[in-house]
Amino acid sequence: MSTHLAISAASLAADAPSGATAWLPPPSSTIAPGVDMVFNGINAVCYFFFALIMVLMVYFVVKYRVRKGQAFRSDAPLHHLPLETTWAVVPLLIVVVMFYVGFRDYLNMSTPPKNAYVVKVTAVKWGWSFQYPTGATSDDLYVPAGRPVQLTMRSSDVLHSCYIPDFRVKKDLVPGRYSHLWFQADQPTPSGWGHNLFCTEYCGTGHSNMNRKVHVLPEAEFDAWLVEQGQWLDKIPDEELYFRAGPKIFARCQQCHSLDGTKGIGPSWKGIWARVNGGEGSGEKFADGTTYAGIIGPGKKYATPEDYLRNSILNPGSELVGGYGNAMPSFKGQLNDRAIDAVIGMMQHLDDFDPKTGASLKEAPPAAPLSMK
Ligand code: CUA
Numbered sequence: 113m114s115t116h117l118a119i120s121a122a123s124l125a126a127d128a129p130s131g132a133t134a135w136l137p138p139p140s141s142t143i144a145p146g147v148d149m150v151f152n153g154i155n156a157v158c159y160f161f162f163a164l165i166m167v168l169m170v171y172f173v174v175k176y177r178v179r180k181g182q183a184f185r186s187d188a189p190l191h192h193l194p195l196e197t198t199w200a201v202v203p204l205l206i207v208v209v210m211f212y213v214g215f216r217d218y219l220n221m222s223t224p225p226k227n228a229y230v231v232k233v234t235a236v237k238w239g240w241s242f243q244y245p246t247g248a249t250s251d252d253l254y255v256p257a258g259r260p261v262q263l264t265m266r267s268s269d270v271l272h273s274c275y276i277p278d279f280r281v282k283k284d285l286v287p288g289r290y291s292h293l294w295f296q297a298d299q300p301t302p303s304g305w306g307h308n309l310f311c312t313e314y315c316g317t318g319h320s321n322m323n324r325k326v327h328v329l330p331e332a333e334f335d336a337w338l339v340e341q342g343q344w345l346d347k348i349p350d351e352e353l354y355f356r357a358g359p360k361i362f363a364r365c366q367q368c369h370s371l372d373g374t375k376g377i378g379p380s381w382k383g384i385w386a387r388v389n390g391g392e393g394s395g396e397k398f399a400d401g402t403t404y405a406g407i408i409g410p411g412k413k414y415a416t417p418e419d420y421l422r423n424s425i426l427n428p429g430s431e432l433v434g435g436y437g438n439a440m441p442s443f444k445g446q447l448n449d450r451a452i453d454a455v456i457g458m459m460q461h462l463d464d465f466d467p468k469t470g471a472s473l474k475e476a477p478p479a480a481p482l483s484m485k
Contacts, residue, residue, distance in 0.1 A: 128305050129278065140307060141279035141295040146217040148280070154210060221281065224294035228262035231255070235265070235272035235285045235311065236441040238318025238367050248342040249446065251363070253309055253326045255297065256334040262294040268441040273313035276326055284313060297328045317377075318367045345450045353450070354457025355464055355472040361447065361455055362470045368440065372467035378440060379433045382467075384459050388417035399432040407431070421456050 129138035135155075139148050178184070231253065232243040243249045255261045265274060267285040274293060275282040283293040301307065306325025315322070329337055348356050368377035387393035387404050394405040407413040407420070414420035423430060425447060428440035447455070458465065464474050 128302055129299060137277050139278070139280065140299060141276075141281070141297050143217065143221055143295065144278070144280045146213075146220070150210070150214050150217060153213070157206060157210075221294075222292075224262040224292055225260040228260040228294055229256060230262045230264055233263045233265040233274065233285070234268060234446070235274070235322070236268040237270060237316050237439070238311075238321050239364055240274075240309070240311075240322065240324050241446055244338055244341070246338050246342050248338055250341060252306060252324050254334065254337055254341075255326065255328055256331045257300045257328045258296070258298050258331065260294055260296045262292060265291050265293065270315050271313045272311045272315050272322065275310045275312040276307055277310070278307040279326075282312060297326075299328065300330050300333075301326075301328045321367060345448070345454070353454045354461060355474040357451065357454035358458030359465065359470050359472050361451055362458060362465075365455075366470060370467075371462055371465060371470055378436055381459055381462060384421075385417070385462070388420055397434045399434055399436075402431070418456055421459065422452055425452055425455065 129140045131138040136148055136151070139145050230245065233253075234241045234243070240251065240253075241249055242251070242253050244254075263274065263283075265283065265285045266289070267287045269287060271287070272285045273282060274285060276295070279295040279297065281293050281295050283291050285291055297307075306327045309324045309326050311319060311322030313319075345353075345357055365381075370376050370380045371382060373380045373382040383393055385391075387396065388408055390405055390409070394408075395403050397403055398407075404420075408417055409415070414423065420431075426442055426444045428442060429438045432438055465472055
């Protein structure tokens with residue numbers, strides 16, 4: 113992120129973590145070495161016994177083959193107690209050690225330390241939202257270095273799963289319940305670089321778009337980032353709000369809504385301002401048979417077009433545009449009034465945006481973090 117760049121002095125010196133192997137990405141959390149040890153240990157045991165068994169098998173097959181003119185032995189040994197005891201007891205000891213080490217680390221992974229820094233995570237089809245104790249939110253995950261971080265996670269719709277391979281952590285997000293995951297990353301990430309965070313539960317057509325970055329900042333820098341993050345929308349002058357903040361917020365709408373008229377999961381924003389203002393398309397019907405013109409206007413259900421648009425963002429199920437399902441999650445608590453102003457402003461001035469990408473044509477995007485707050 114560019115703010116990250118601006119406020120980052122210490123982390124500029126940091127390098128992307130090294131230590132990746134053919135099997136595993138670089139271990140970048142405090143529990144990663146333990147997980148890797150279990151994985152590598154079990155692997156090594158498997159290689160050893162595979163080799164031992166294969167070599168002995170081939171050797172015995174050759175050595176004890178039936179030779180020409182030879183009859184089967186009738187006096188071959190049937191049992192060998194010391195040998196049988198050894199091959200039962202040694203593997204038993206090995207799997208007990210595997211269980212002990214694996215279970216110990218599993219318990220450690222499932223018990224967040226009491227002093228953990230809590231970030232709330234919400235997954236929706238198809239994106240992540242991270243909310244910090246100050247109320248600031250972000251699209252990428254930012255965490256303080258050297259401190260345990262607990263993610264308290266929920267899903268707004270279907271099963272998702274949060275997976276950060278470099279940290280060796282992964283947990284499902286189940287609709288209707290909270291799940292937890294914790295990690296501690298001691299090494300700050302270099303600016304402009306982040307650990308991968310994936311959704312690893314197939315959740316529909318946009319599943320592969322649910323990848324984000326995790327940025328680890330030195331604690332002081334993290335605090336500065338939080339303050340900045342909480343204020344970036346407030347700092348934009350009103351008249352610039354729609355084209356500076358709009359495209360950043362639209363990035364979350366883009367999975368379902370186009371600007372160029374293409375039908376998506378939801379209706380395109382093209383021509384939306386005319387439709388809600390009694391212009392072209394205002395006679396189009398909702399699923400329940402009412403029309404835009406029938407519910408928007410003085411004395412009607414929505415006194416102004418803004419009222420209707422605001423409600424559609426906060427309570428998306430209340431009017432369903434004809435031909436579309438009730439697929440949109442509510443953005444209550446995710447977009448504040450100023451963010452909603454920016455979205456409505458963008459709908460009002462669609463000519464100022466690239467119809468394919470949603471990028472502002474009025475001005476290059478500002479050096480502000482990706483955020484909804
Ligand atoms: Cu969310 Cu896959």
